[in-house]
Amino acid sequence: QKEVEQDPGPLSVPEGAIVSLNCTYSNSAFQYFMWYRQYSRKGPELLMYTYSSGNKEDGRFTAQVDKSSKYISLFIRDSQPSDSATYLCAMSFNAGKSTFGDGTTLTVKP
Amino acid sequence: DTGVSQNPRHKITKRGQNVTFRCDPISEHNRLYWYRQTLGQGPEFLTYFQNEAQLEKSRLLSDRFSAERPKGSFSTLEIQRTEQGDSAMYLCASSLDIGVQPQHFGDGTRLSIL
Numbered sequence: 623q624k625e626v627e628q629d630p631g632p633l634s635v636p637e638g639a640i641v642s643l644n645c646t647y648s649n650s651a652f653q654y655f656m657w658y659r660q661y662s663r664k665g666p667e668l669l670m671y672t673y674s675s676g677n678k679e680d681g682r683f684t685a686q687v688d689k690s691s692k693y694i695s696l697f698i699r700d701s702q703p704s705d706s707a708t709y710l711c712a713m714s715f716n717a718g719k720s721t722f723g724d725g726t727t728l729t730v731k732p
Numbered sequence: 733d734t735g736v737s738q739n740p741r742h743k744i745t746k747r748g749q750n751v752t753f754r755c756d757p758i759s760e761h762n763r764l765y766w767y768r769q770t771l772g773q774g775p776e777f778l779t780y781f782q783n784e785a786q787l788e789k790s791r792l793l794s795d796r797f798s799a800e801r802p803k804g805s806f807s808t809l810e811i812q813r814t815e816q817g818d819s820a821m822y823l824c825a826s827s828l829d830i831g832v833q834p835q836h837f838g839d840g841t842r843l844s845i846l
Contacts, residue, residue, distance in 0.1 A: 628774075654832050665736070665823055665837035666775065710774050717763065717832050718788045722774030
């Protein structure tokens with residue numbers, strides 16, 4: 623079993639919809655949680671970075687961390703066609719490696 | 733452009749050849765990471781440097797793989813005697829060395845083994 627499991631998708635929504643992307647993890651030592659967006663043939667682009675439990679909002683994006691349930695989410699409000707990409711969750715407990723989920727591919731249809 | 737730079741963007745080579753990739757991190761970042769990503773998977777950690785010191789290596793990093801960061805700036809990743817299974821995207825990331833910082837990625841080098 624992988625340390626980080628991500629809803630595989632793919633996910634297809636109409637423009638303007640609220641999108642929910644989710645990951646679960648098994649290692650309770652994870653303290654830092656990230657969401658990346660990756661377009662085809664490009665590297666992951668950092669979207670959100672949170673420490674421990676709670677919510678963090680940045681424009682149309684909200685990241686939630688529930689350490690008691692070992693569950694993290696990314697919400698995208700008013701989704702746009704330009705949000706179409708693969709979304710990767712990642713987490714770490716020290717300054718070394720990050721452990722990634724396998725990504726959820728999102729398509730936002732105009 | 734002040735982001736992480738990787739070269740070449742794409743490398744095609746025959747099985748058994750050696751290949752070397754280069755990564756130039758964001759200038760003020762002292763930490764540098766290498767990951768490998770295959771289609772449909774998330775990035776998998778390979779190794780990590782703090783300045784010129786290689787601090788952590790994954791079991792994925794077989795003895796055919798070697799990474800260096802001689803002056804604590806750019807890094808190279810070499811694969812010797814390439815195999816079909818080495819075909820992947822090789823990603824480099826960098827971060828600040830204050831506590832735990834998020835990693836910023838380059839656009840990778842795509843390796844194709846013929």
